[in-house]
Amino acid sequence: xxxxxxIRRLFGYVLFSAGGGFAERFLNCAAxxxxxxxxxxxxxxxxYAKTYINSYKRIRNSARRSGMSVKIEKRIGFPFFARxxxxxxxxxxxxxxxxxxxxxxxxxxxxxxxxxxxxxxxEKVVSVLSSLGVRPGVFKSDIxxxxxxxxxxxxxxxxxxIAVNINGAVATIELREDTAAPEIVERDxxxxxxxxxxxxIISISALLGDKCVSVxxxxxxxxxxxxxxxxxxxxTVFYRHAMGSVVxxxxxxxxxxxxxxxxxxxxxxxxxxxxxxxxxxVKLNLYFDSFDENWIKDRSETRLTVNEKTFPLALYSERFxxxxxxxxxxxxxxxxxxxxxxMSALLEEKGEEMQIEEIEYVMGYDENVFTYxxxxxxxxxxxxxxxxxxxxxx
Amino acid sequence: MRSKDKPMKLTKKQKLLKAxxxxxxxxxLYMIDNIRAEVxxxxxxxxxxxxxVKLLTDKFVVGFEGSGLQITRYDSAMTIIEGFxxxxxYERG
Numbered sequence: 251x252x253x254x255x256x257i258r259r260l261f262g263y264v265l266f267s268a269g270g271g272f273a274e275r276f277l278n279c280a281a282x283x284x285x286x287x288x289x290x291x292x293x294x295x296x297x298y299a300k301t302y303i304n305s306y307k308r309i310r311n312s313a314r315r316s317g318m319s320v321k322i323e324k325r326i327g328f329p330f331f332a333r334x335x336x337x338x339x340x341x342x343x344x345x346x347x348x349x350x351x352x353x354x355x356x357x358x359x360x361x362x363x364x365x366x367x368x369x370x371x372x373e374k375v376v377s378v379l380s381s382l383g384v385r386p387g388v389f390k391s392d393i394x395x396x397x398x399x400x401x402x403x404x405x406x407x408x409x410x411x412i413a414v415n416i417n418g419a420v421a422t423i424e425l426r427e428d429t430a431a432p433e434i435v436e437r438d439x440x441x442x443x444x445x446x447x448x449x450x451i452i453s454i455s456a457l458l459g460d461k462c463v464s465v466x467x468x469x470x471x472x473x474x475x476x477x478x479x480x481x482x483x484x485x486t487v488f489y490r491h492a493m494g495s496v497v498x499x500x501x502x503x504x505x506x507x508x509x510x511x512x513x514x515x516x517x518x519x520x521x522x523x524x525x526x527x528x529x530x531x532v533k534l535n536l537y538f539d540s541f542d543e544n545w546i547k548d549r550s551e552t553r554l555t556v557n558e559k560t561f562p563l564a565l566y567s568e569r570f571x572x573x574x575x576x577x578x579x580x581x582x583x584x585x586x587x588x589x590x591x592x593m594s595a596l597l598e599e600k601g602e603e604m605q606i607e608e609i610e611y612v613m614g615y616d617e618n619v620f621t622y623x624x625x626x627x628x629x630x631x632x633x634x635x636x637x638x639x640x641x642x643x644x
Numbered sequence: 645m646r647s648k649d650k651p652m653k654l655t656k657k658q659k660l661l662k663a664x665x666x667x668x669x670x671x672x673l674y675m676i677d678n679i680r681a682e683v684x685x686x687x688x689x690x691x692x693x694x695x696x697v698k699l700l701t702d703k704f705v706v707g708f709e710g711s712g713l714q715i716t717r718y719d720s721a722m723t724i725i726e727g728f729x730x731x732x733x734y735e736r737g
Contacts, residue, residue: 274689274690278688278689281688288716290716291694292714
């Protein structure tokens with residue numbers, strides 16, 4: 251019923267009254283002439299009914315034949331509204347602009363969201379898809395999911411499949427990441443296990459191959475630890491893919507260098523805050539000032555977010571500060587502080603690969619560089635595989 | 645060649661339908677509670693005011709009595725009457 255009413259209002263209709271004659275005859279005549287009349291009411295001998303604009307012109311015949319006089323009570327619908335405001339050009343123009351913008355904004359993508367990623371960052375997926383044409387502001391009709399999915403699978407490494415679904419103004423990128431393939435041991439390729447670094451053997455276990463060193467032995471870099479070449483009782487030689495673990499006590503040096511001269515920024519003079527807006531990826535500055543290279547810019551942004559969906563509308567607050575660059579020379583104490591911080595981070599990182607038993611620090615500096623060295627005694631895995639290469643005799 | 649005066653021979657099914665149509669007067673009436681009546685086969689309106697409506701069909705004059713009655717649709721296909729209907733009456737036309 252609402253749809254009927256909307257259609258009627260779009261084409262326009264009139265509410266009219268008819269009185270003074272034979273109401274029934276009037277209705278019968280109108281029906282006979284196929285004039286559409288609805289919502290007929292009778293009050294105090296007067297009929298109130300509705301009909302379309304064109305039908306109202308034809309209804310006068312029926313009224314004359316039934317002795318009734320008809321009168322328009324109310325005009326309803328878009329044609330009457332448009333006629334009333336036909337001289338107001340601005341209003342009409344605004345209405346047209348509104349319609350155009352409504353159609354335009356409902357036919358573009360506003361939000362791009364990524365689902366199903368764990369290892370691959372959303373930023374990377376959005377960036378690749380953006381280069382392939384899925385970004386806020388593009389027409390939904392320009393996005394061809396099948397082509398995109400094929401191209402995106404080639405562009406982004408580590409995904410099994412990817413799908414682009416458009417729902418309203420939101421383009422949802424759904425993907426599934428590859429499961430990491432297990433490391434393949436090429437058992438048919440003969441190899442030895444040698445030492446990666448000098449050290450003293452703490453433990454050795456050979457899963458495949460013959461041990462060549464014992465616990466407590468000192469080894470040098472490249473020395474054979476587990477051999478892939480074996481010989482049976484008959485003197486027949488076998489070549490195997492040696493496998494095993496060799497843990498040794500090693501000595502390592504980690505070096506941190508801090509430049510003694512540094513360039514630093516000092517803010518001088520005034521500070522200005524200006525605003526800019528971002529609409530569908532297009533940035534519009536709300537200022538006309540120009541800032542040279544002596545100004546540094548910090549930007550904070552406020553994005554429009556509704557129901558956890560971020561829309562491509564943002565307000566930027568940009569703070570411009572005038573600055574100068576000057577050179578400072580660190581004192582040895584300051585340089586040592588910085589070096590200690592860097593060394594601490596470095597040792598923490600290395601500590602994941604090996605166990606550090608003892609540390610001895612050594613430092614030295616000249617006018618340019620402060621050097622900080624950590625001499626460590628470590629316990630670590632030193633076994634590395636080395637392929638056995640066969641050479642044919644000439 | 646078939647003579648113009650000779651009536652067309654009806655099938656059994658057609659005869660049955662014709663008989664049913666004769667017996668019910670060719671009017672179909674659907675009612676939703678006592679607030680809406682849809683009438684098919686109405687030829688014209690005999691009388692109408694907010695207290696009563698009389699519709700002429702092939703065999704009957706179908707009358708509705710009540711209050712606040714209005715004809716929300718009236719054309720060759722269907723007539724719809726809405727309001728509070730108290731009585732539905734069939735009179736031989």
